[in-house]
Amino acid sequence: MTERTAEWAERALAEAADRHAPASREEQVLERIERARRRKPKISEERVTLAHGAGGKASRTLIEAVFVDAFANPALQPLDDGATLDLGTGRLVFTTDSYVVSPLFFPGGDIGDLAVNGTVNDLAVCGARPMYLSAGFVLEEGFPIADLRRITASMAAAAAKAGVRVVTGDTKVVQRGKADGCYITTSGIGTLDRPVTLGDTQVRPGDAVIVSGPIGEHGITILIARGELDIEADLTSDTAPLHDAVAALLDAVPVRMMRDATRGGVATVLNEVARGAGVAVTVDERAVPVLPVVSGACELLGLDPLYVACEGRFVAVVDGDHASAAVDALRRHPAGEGAAVIGTVEADPPGRVLLKTAFGGTRIVDLLVGDPLPRIC
Amino acid sequence: MTERTAEWAERALAEAADRHAPASREEQVLERIERARRRKPKISEERVTLAHGAGGKASRTLIEAVFVDAFANPALQPLDDGATLDLGTGRLVFTTDSYVVSPLFFPGGDIGDLAVNGTVNDLAVCGARPMYLSAGFVLEEGFPIADLRRITASMAAAAAKAGVRVVTGDTKVVQRGKADGCYITTSGIGTLDRPVTLGDTQVRPGDAVIVSGPIGEHGITILIARGELDIEADLTSDTAPLHDAVAALLDAVPVRMMRDATRGGVATVLNEVARGAGVAVTVDERAVPVLPVVSGACELLGLDPLYVACEGRFVAVVDGDHASAAVDALRRHPAGEGAAVIGTVEADPPGRVLLKTAFGGTRIVDLLVGDPLPRIC
Numbered sequence A, B: 001m002t003e004r005t006a007e008w009a010e011r012a013l014a015e016a017a018d019r020h021a022p023a024s025r026e027e028q029v030l031e032r033i034e035r036a037r038r039r040k041p042k043i044s045e046e047r048v049t050l051a052h053g054a055g056g057k058a059s060r061t062l063i064e065a066v067f068v069d070a071f072a073n074p075a076l077q078p079l080d081d082g083a084t085l086d087l088g089t090g091r092l093v094f095t096t097d098s099y100v101v102s103p104l105f106f107p108g109g110d111i112g113d114l115a116v117n118g119t120v121n122d123l124a125v126c127g128a129r130p131m132y133l134s135a136g137f138v139l140e141e142g143f144p145i146a147d148l149r150r151i152t153a154s155m156a157a158a159a160a161k162a163g164v165r166v167v168t169g170d171t172k173v174v175q176r177g178k179a180d181g182c183y184i185t186t187s188g189i190g191t192l193d194r195p196v197t198l199g200d201t202q203v204r205p206g207d208a209v210i211v212s213g214p215i216g217e218h219g220i221t222i223l224i225a226r227g228e229l230d231i232e233a234d235l236t237s238d239t240a241p242l243h244d245a246v247a248a249l250l251d252a253v254p255v256r257m258m259r260d261a262t263r264g265g266v267a268t269v270l271n272e273v274a275r276g277a278g279v280a281v282t283v284d285e286r287a288v289p290v291l292p293v294v295s296g297a298c299e300l301l302g303l304d305p306l307y308v309a310c311e312g313r314f315v316a317v318v319d320g321d322h323a324s325a326a327v328d329a330l331r332r333h334p335a336g337e338g339a340a341v342i343g344t345v346e347a348d349p350p351g352r353v354l355l356k357t358a359f360g361g362t363r364i365v366d367l368l369v370g371d372p373l374p375r376i377c
Helices: A007-014 A025-038 A055-073 A110-126 A147-162 A215-224 A243-252 A265-277 A292-301 A320-331 B007-014 B025-038 B057-071 B111-125 B145-162 B217-225 B242-252 B267-278 B294-301 B320-331
Strands: A083-086 A091-097 A131-141 A163-173 A181-190 A208-211 A255-260 A278-282 A315-317 A340-346 A353-356 A360-362 B083-086 B091-099 B127-139 B165-174 B182-191 B208-211 B255-260 B280-284 B314-318 B341-346 B353-358 B362-364
Touching: A025 A360, A055 A181, A055 B145, A055 B165, A083 B127, A083 B165, A091 A110, A091 A147, A091 B127, A091 B165, A091 B182, A110 A131, A110 A147, A110 A181, A110 A243, A110 A255, A110 A315, A131 A147, A131 A243, A131 B083, A131 B091, A131 B182, A147 A163, A147 A181, A147 B057, A163 B057, A163 B083, A163 B091, A163 B182, A181 B127, A181 B165, A181 B182, A208 A265, A208 A320, A215 A292, A215 A340, A243 A255, A243 A315, A243 A320, A255 A265, A265 A278, A265 A315, A265 A340, A265 A353, A278 B267, A315 A320, A320 A340, B091 B111, B111 B127, B111 B182, B111 B242, B111 B314, B127 B145, B127 B242, B145 B165, B145 B182, B145 B217, B208 B267, B217 B294, B242 B255, B242 B314, B267 B280, B267 B314, B267 B341, B267 B353, B314 B320, B320 B341
Parallel strands: A131 A163, A278 A353, B127 B165, B280 B353
Antiparallel strands: A083 A091, A091 A181, A131 A181, A208 A315, A208 A340, A255 A315, A278 A340, A353 A360, B083 B091, B091 B182, B127 B182, B208 B314, B208 B341, B255 B314, B280 B341, B353 B362
16 A cells, blocks of 8 residues: 555545535535645654554655655646656556565465555556566575565566566665664556546545455454464455456446545545545445455454555445446456445545444444554555 | 566576578577577576575576566566556556665765665666656564655655656555664666667677766665775765766667666676677776776775676667767766766677776786675665
8 A cells, every 4th residue: 555645635635614615516616625635744753663563543644744855747747546647658557566564475376466465456446557667685694595585576466467567676685683684675667548637536425345265364364474463264365466357347337436444444544535535435344355264363463454554455435326336347357356335435424434334323423543553465 | 676587598608609601690689599498497496595686696586586587577587677558558668676785874975865766777778768656665663754754855856856756655554673774675666768779789880888877886885884894984875866967878879778777786787798798898997987996995805896886887789980079068067077987788798798907917807706795875
């Protein structure tokens, strides 16, 4: 998940008294964003904490207060999974992600295929055809060459599966104790061949919220693989390329936005949508696909699966009239065979994600400040 | 310096008995490269060492035996500073570099402007106009936010100076003791607007070798900044964007190849040229611009300035008839005002770099296995 933020939108929406002004919906949203931008976010901590890397509220504050403040430009500003660039000759999407997952090898994958699939997926959910990847390695002195071979082999296999090429790279080595084996940063380029416009601001009341498969498998797999918990489970990471399933969805129905649900899980994506679009998202807990082993582990650990990272699932908001066609289209692909409609978009309360629980109640699903699971990707 | 290798070429050239065959020079080089590729390089170590990250022979073996073997494809194969991509609508250059310099702040710069300038320069020396950058941060828990702000501010200033935009990014945080403050991986995209073809294989006997300014300032600055040496010197890093000087050179004269002289210094670049083109490069030691403080520090430390990293200098090979026009063009730019012709390209001995010393002798300038200065960039 490349970083993005919607905190400005959150603040903007708090003053959404002008919802019924004569300006168009998009003009209103853009104006509110602009207004919020003028009030700079503040970071209260003096030092980086693990929460700053967890994808939740702390991450956003860091991004806004430090990175966006330093690098402000129109291509960065939407803080989507990738930047859309017009090079005069055609539109591209450009994205990057660093991978620091621990352990490096886990059931169903390793840091290598995670790094390829993650960048492929960021391109795909931006509507692009993934084409070229770069790979930057930071290796710790003493890292076994055999492990590096295993990682690069799985990167190569993942790249072949996704139809992309690793075309450029770099390696740095740091002393023992200055890294944790191997960190990888992949960047990706994809072409925008379709005329679709995707993004949180395209979302409107009446739309349907879809998830492409069961959630939380990657996060729980990593947690178990760390061996710190007294749990054994027959579970593998969901790490997978999503470009085919995404293309099938785009071909089938009008899509408003898509985002892969990595750090922070589905709950974080839905909060970004609700805040970015100034809408309410209502999720039906019983409709959210979760494997029994994942829900069981979550119960034991006191985690909500909605916040647990996936590495091969995405959230899509589509025209509500085409919800079942969207699910049908996804289910024809291996990466989407567990797809389900999990909720709807409503007008009020703007900026909120509400969960209709299995017991008939309703609760707010907010952003977390940090994440209970550091170094999940 | 994005990685590249010429070891295959080295081995190929060892059997250059067919130098006078009727096939064209370029065909011969390509054929030899192809033949060498069929014999896979081997890596003898079982674990990563600092030498694997130093840009010398050990780095090359790692790249060939692990990365190229895993990711083999035509765009990666030349192992240039960037990959040239044809997206159907126009040609792009795509490059990446990870930065792990220690210390993070040093006289004349910091890891931030180094990360921007390095990627800008990799695009520039591939003949591209640098346009967009991504930035992936790996931060150590506890890293001061004030330092991060200082780094991003210097990245922003460097980006503005080079006319590029940081359009996408990512941040991961690892626990204390799992990094060294801050590592940055930048990737860059540039457009190839000029019809020039650049590369080691374009180099031919009679060409002139130019360096854009005095060498070794960055490496010696870092070494002194570490405080491990009992040396004080009024020296700053040469970190700088090279795109304007490169463009001026390309406009002025027929250029064969360019490469920024980072890890491994000018000596490593020249060895790559000699091996990649199957030519000899003869360097006149007295013509190589070195500041007195750099040559003094090198003498004290037993280093050869030809191997010391620069971060704002590049080597260019140009048509020998245009050598002084090339230097004149460079000297009109701040980044090239210390430019000088330092050598010539000859036919024999192929694959070798020879230094005519100030004392009238001649010695071979070979590739180093590792690098006396780890974590220089």
